[in-house]
Each structure stands twice: as C-alpha cells, then as structure tokens.
Amino acid sequence: MGVYLTREEExxxxxxxxxxxxxxMKILVRLGELFNATRLIPISSAHVSGVSYKTxxxxxxxxxxxxxxxxxxxxxxxxxxxxxxxxxYLRKKLPTNLCQKQSDIITYFKKMGFADSLTCTPYYLENPxxxxxxxxxxxxxxxxxxxxxxxWTNREGGPSALAAxxxxxxxxxxxxxxxxRQPKVLVKLERQLQSEVEFxxxxxYLGKILEDKIPIIQGLQxxxxxxxxxxxxxxxxxxxxNMFYHKDKQAKSNKLEKINVETKDIKQTxxxxxxxxxxxxxxFIGCPxxxxxxxxxxxxxxxxxxxxxxxxFWVCTSRHVKEKAKKYVEKIEKSGGHVLTDMCIxxxxxxxxxxxxxxxxxxKTAHYTPTLNKAETIxxxxxxxxxxxxxx
Amino acid sequence: MQPITLRGRAxxxxxxxxxxxxxxxxxxxxxxxxxxDGKVSDKNHDLCGECIKDxxxxxxxxHGSTVGSxxxxxxxxxxxxxxxxxNQKADPVVVVGxxxxxxxxxxxxxxxQIKTGDLVEVNAYDGFVxxxxxxxx
Numbered sequence: 340m341g342v343y344l345t346r347e348e349e350x351x352x353x354x355x356x357x358x359x360x361x362x363x364m365k366i367l368v369r370l371g372e373l374f375n376a377t378r379l380i381p382i383s384s385a386h387v388s389g390v391s392y393k394t395x396x397x398x399x400x401x402x403x404x405x406x407x408x409x410x411x412x413x414x415x416x417x418x419x420x421x422x423x424x425x426x427x428y429l430r431k432k433l434p435t436n437l438c439q440k441q442s443d444i445i446t447y448f449k450k451m452g453f454a455d456s457l458t459c460t461p462y463y464l465e466n467p468x469x470x471x472x473x474x475x476x477x478x479x480x481x482x483x484x485x486x487x488x489x490x491w492t493n494r495e496g497g498p499s500a501l502a503a504x505x506x507x508x509x510x511x512x513x514x515x516x517x518x519x520r521q522p523k524v525l526v527k528l529e530r531q532l533q534s535e536v537e538f539x540x541x542x543x544y545l546g547k548i549l550e551d552k553i554p555i556i557q558g559l560q561x562x563x564x565x566x567x568x569x570x571x572x573x574x575x576x577x578x579x580x581n582m583f584y585h586k587d588k589q590a591k592s593n594k595l596e597k598i599n600v601e602t603k604d605i606k607q608t609x610x611x612x613x614x615x616x617x618x619x620x621x622x623f624i625g626c627p628x629x630x631x632x633x634x635x636x637x638x639x640x641x642x643x644x645x646x647x648x649x650x651x652f653w654v655c656t657s658r659h660v661k662e663k664a665k666k667y668v669e670k671i672e673k674s675g676g677h678v679l680t681d682m683c684i685x686x687x688x689x690x691x692x693x694x695x696x697x698x699x700x701x702x703k704t705a706h707y708t709p710t711l712n713k714a715e716t717i718x719x720x721x722x723x724x725x726x727x728x729x730x731x
Numbered sequence: 732m733q734p735i736t737l738r739g740r741a742x743x744x745x746x747x748x749x750x751x752x753x754x755x756x757x758x759x760x761x762x763x764x765x766x767x768d769g770k771v772s773d774k775n776h777d778l779c780g781e782c783i784k785d786x787x788x789x790x791x792x793x794h795g796s797t798v799g800s801x802x803x804x805x806x807x808x809x810x811x812x813x814x815x816x817x818n819q820k821a822d823p824v825v826v827v828g829x830x831x832x833x834x835x836x837x838x839x840x841x842x843x844q845i846k847t848g849d850l851v852e853v854n855a856y857d858g859f860v861x862x863x864x865x866x867x868x
Contacts, residue, residue, distance in 0.1 A: 365830050369742060370823055389798055398766055398805035402831060496797025498827045
C-alpha cells in the first residue's frame with residue numbers, strides 16, 4: 340500500500356516544479372505513508388505554527404529562506420500563529436537583535452504568500468466552512484475548528500502545515516476520515532460549569548485521562564463559544580484529543596466508556612494550576628486570543644478604574660479583532676492596560692521583561708508558564724484578575 | 732565476521748557506510764541536541780556528550796516539538812548531521828527532518844542488534860542495514 344498520486348502530484352514529486360515544491364510534496368507523501376493514507380485531499384486553508392523566534396531559534400530561518408527563495412507560494416489561504424512580541428509596546432522593550440530575527444522569519448513567510456495574521460484564533464478572521472478539510476497546526480485552533488465550527492483538520496506540526504499550504508493538500512488520514520471522528524467516551528459532569536476557569540480546568544483534567552479518545556461532554560448545551568474555546572485549548576494542552584462533542588449527540592451512549600467528573604476534581608485542578616500566593620507582576624487575559632465579546636466584557640467590568648502602578652495588565656488578541664473592538668480597546672488603554680496583538684505570552688521573553696508571576700484566567704497559559712516562562716502562576720476568573728490589576 | 736542484515740522500511744532514500752551511534756532513548760532534536768556542534772546536550776540522555784555528526788544514528792523514535800525537524804535541516808547545512816537515521820518506529824518530527832535535511836532514513840529495524848562503534852552499511856533505497864564489522868572485532 341502507498342499514497343496514490345495524480346499525474347500532477349507526481350510531476351511535483353519528481354521535481355518538475357522546483358526543489359521547494361518537491362520537498363513539500365515529499366513531506367506530505369511520507370507522512371501519508373506513515374499514517375496509511377492512500378491519497379492526498381485538497382484543503383481550504385492552512386494555519387502554520389512555529390512562527391515565534393523564541394520557540395524556533397535560528398534553525399528554521401535557513402529552511403524558510405531557502406523555500407522562499409525557490410519561489411514556494413501558498414496555494415490556499417494560509418495564516419500564521421503568533422510571534423514573540425507586538426509591534427509597538429513590547430518591540431520597544433526587547434533587544435533589537437531578537438526583534439530583527441523575528442522580523443526576518445515573518446518576511447520569509449510573507450514572501451511565500453502567508454497572511455501575517457499572527458494569531459492563534461484564525462477562525463475569528465474567517466470561519467472555516469463546516470465539513471471542509473484544512474491543515475492547521477496550533478492545537479487550540481484545531482480542536483475549536485473540529486468541535487465548534489465543524490471544519491475538519493488533523494493536529495499538524497509547523498512543518499507539515501507549511502508543506503500543506505504550499506501544495507494545497509494534505510494526506511487523507513486521522514480525523515479527515517468520518518470513522519475517526521466518532522466519540523469513545525461519555526463524560527458526565529456533577530454540576531454545570533460556572534466560569535471560563537472551570538471550563539479550562541475541565542479541559543486540563545480530561546486531557547490527562549482521555550489520551551487521544553474523543554469525548555462527548557454532557558451538560559454543555561448552553562456553553563458560550565468563548566468558554567468552549569477555553570475548554571478545548573486546555574484539553575489539547577494536556578491530551579492528544581483533537582475534538583470533543585458538546586451537544587448530546589445521537590451516539591449510542593451504552594457503547595461508550597463513561598467518566599464522571601466531580602466538582603471536587605474541577606476544584607482540585609484549579610488549585611493545582613496556581614503555584615503561588617504572591618502578588619503578580621502581570622495580569623493577563625487572551626489565551627487563546629480574545630474574541631470581540633471577551634474584550635467587551637473586560638472593558639465593561641473595568642468601568643473607570645485604573646491599573647495599579649506595580650502591575651502590568653495585558654489583553655492579547657488579533658489585529659483583526661482589535662480593529663473591530665476599537666471603543667473597548669480605547670477604554671482598556673485609558674485605564675492603563677495594554678491591548679497587544681500578534682503575540683502570545685508563552686512565546687514571549689517574559690523573563691527578559693522581569694515578569695516572574697502571572698495571574699490569568701487562561702488554563703492553557705497557567706499550564707505552560709511554569710515551564711515555558713519560568714514564572715509562577717495564579718489561575719482565577721476574569722473578575723478576580725481585574726480586581727487584582729485595578730485600583731478600587 | 733559474516734555481515735548481519737536487518738530489514739526495515741526505507742523512508743528517505745540514500746546509501747552510506749559509517750560508524751553506528753546507538754541510543755535506547757527517544758531523541759528530541761529541539762532542546763536535546765546542540766545545533767552549534769551536533770552534540771547531544773541533554774544531561775538525562777544516554778548519548779549526552781556524543782557528537783552525532785557523520786554517524787549512523789540509531790534510536791527508537793523521536794519525540795517533542797515539531798521544530799525539531801528544522802534543527803536537523805540546520806545541522807545538515809553546517810555539515811553536523813548524521814550520515815543516516817535508523818529508527819524502530821518513525822514519527823513525523825524525525826521523518827520531516829530527514830526529508831528536508833536529505834538524510835537517508837530507515838525504520839522498523841530492531842536497533843538493539845546494532846552496537847555503538849559497529850561499522851554499518853545503510854541502504855535506504857531497498858530498506859536494509861548491514862552490520863559489516865563489530866566494534867570488538
């Protein structure tokens with residue numbers, strides 16, 4: 340068995356369209372073989388991770404430059420994950436050489452036709468169509484696409500999403516096949532979840548026990564998309580499941596493995612994500628990047644209060660959403676907070692900025708910052724985060 | 732000695748003869764191998780301090796970040812890459828790295844048969860590894 344190629348695909352594989360296209364085709368074919376795909380399928384979009392210089396370091400620059408110079412061009416709509424800083428506030432605070440290296444990486448991607456969206460929430464820019472095939476990296480976006488918008492994508496790595504963007508196709512395996520999208524586990528909650536923090540905690544807790552099994556989670560019929568985003572991002576951080584069902588599906592539940600999540604499990608997970616009782620240097624919301632509604636909510640809760648002098652308050656989002664949220668952004672910035680775009684906390688050099696303790700409502704951030712930012716964390720809902728950040 | 736032939740699956744085509752460097756542990760090329768000198772830098776790794784340059788690098792499989800693929804490319808550009816990669820079970824990170832770095836690669840090989848210092852021939856067209864000479868010979 341192998342991956343069957345069309346005549347055109349074969350010509351790309353044989354190098355008739357140059358080295359860059361050939362190497363990207365080889366990546367897709369070999370990965371396809373590895374996962375027993377028999378063909379490549381066209382995709383509607385690609386979303387590439389591995390953009391921030393903090394995570395990449397110098398190694399990928401050479402490869403990206405070589406691809407760009409060999410005229411590799413994205414054949415489908417292709418977006419990029421966040422980089423290491425925003426273009427205004429942090430750029431001025433970080434060493435010039437690091438910023439230059441980051442800019443070089445973005446230049447290569449842009450030369451290849453990638454949109455410098457620099458967000459982990461490409462679905463706010465354009466919602467992928469229900470049932471369309473896509474090749475997305477960024478685990479939180481993958482799980483949101485599969486579970487909430489109904490678009491189909493495997494969890495790609497940076498290089499495989501890049502190759503898929505250049506070829507416009509992906510090997511047909513994993514969650515691109517309907518039989519692999521079936522739930523295996525039925526999760527029952529002792530009581531309805533109350534805040535984004537509880538949704539995130541549920542994700543962290545389930546990810547550790549589910550491995551790659553797709554769950555149906557009962558009791559989420561009325562959950563907001565923002566809360567489902569937090570749940571998915573956390574679930575994908577600790578587990579390999581790329582999808583969950585949040586509506587009681589027609590699935591025959593007697594065939595499913597059953598898991599009961601008790602209130603104490605959620606409570607314990609929230610407590611475990613907090614590593615300190617110290618005052619934070621930074622209060623942060625926006626992982627995954629804030630929706631318009633989340634920015635509005637924060638702005639309204641702030642009222643006319645001011646950020647404390649000893650604390651930084653950051654709201655991370657995409658440029659696209661920031662543009663739409665102008666009046667709320669003005670309010671947050673007037674209060675002394677910063678609405679930062681293009682970046683993500685865990686791929687930013689927070690240590691270089693003297694940030695040692697972070698308070699956040701994001702379970703994903705709370706899960707990663709102790710290792711990736713060497714920072715202590717306090718995990719609490721938006722209201723509490725704002726209470727800490729603001730005077731009065 | 733009579734050469735021992737181990738059959739596997741060719742992943743990236745190529746051919747070479749070189750000394751084997753064998754690990755019992757998975758390798759993450761991001762964080763566990765120093766891209767500046769090609770030495771395994773992770774203190775907890777059984778190859779810590781060993782240089783992978785020009786070796787037939789045998790390990791069970793890769794793990795960790797997909798950025799690891801790019802590290803293999805970068806090592807190859809600096810002529811610090813292994814001559815070939817032999818895995819028990821190929822995984823996406825190493826496969827993509829071997830493709831873009833053009834390092835011959837075979838998987839589905841019982842690497843416990845190969846010892847560090849053995850002279851091996853890798854035929855990654857037909858998918859086999861020949862142990863030509865044992866280290867102690």
